Amino acid sequence: MPQRFPLTLTRNTMPAAIIPFEAFAVFWIVYIVLGFPLAFGRNLALKRRFARPYIIGSGIVFIAGMALTGLPLFLVAIATPLVGLITWLNLRQFRYCSACGATAFYFPFARPRFCARCGADLRSDSASPAA
Numbered sequence: 828m829p830q831r832f833p834l835t836l837t838r839n840t841m842p843a844a845i846i847p848f849e850a851f852a853v854f855w856i857v858y859i860v861l862g863f864p865l866a867f868g869r870n871l872a873l874k875r876r877f878a879r880p881y882i883i884g885s886g887i888v889f890i891a892g893m894a895l896t897g898l899p900l901f902l903v904a905i906a907t908p909l910v911g912l913i914t915w916l917n918l919r920q921f922r923y924c925s926a927c928g929a930t931a932f933y934f935p936f937a938r939p940r941f942c943a944r945c946g947a948d949l950r951s952d953s954a955s956p957a958a
């Protein structure tokens with residue numbers, strides 16, 4: 828009998844899920860919705876306090892969700908540094924304007940330099956969760 832490729836994902840090769848995928852999906856959607864005030868709101872104090880833990884938490888929740896819903900651990904191990912990188916980029920690039928409180932959405936690998944809403948210079952703005 829030929830050896831089956833061990834990485835084939837079937838019901839038989841998947842580890843048992845500790846929590847159902849659907850439950851994680853609902854939790855993930857709730858987590859994202861809870862982040863809307865950080866992304867779209869203009870409450871600067873809220874952003875200063877919660878943006879950094881929220882971004883770090885999203886990486887942790889995502890990795891934990893992958894492991895707990897029964898994804899093979901080698902895939903979790905592959906994904907972890909990628910999620911870590913994305914989390915670091917988010918911390919570095921997610922900025923908000925201290926003049927108007929708007930979130931300056933980033934472009935990949937480039938920090939926003941000006942507020943898209945009020946045009947304030949963000950380069951000297953320390954209102955970044957990574958700062």
Ligand SMILES: [Zn+2]
Nearest residue numbers: 924927942945
């Ligand atoms: Zn602004």
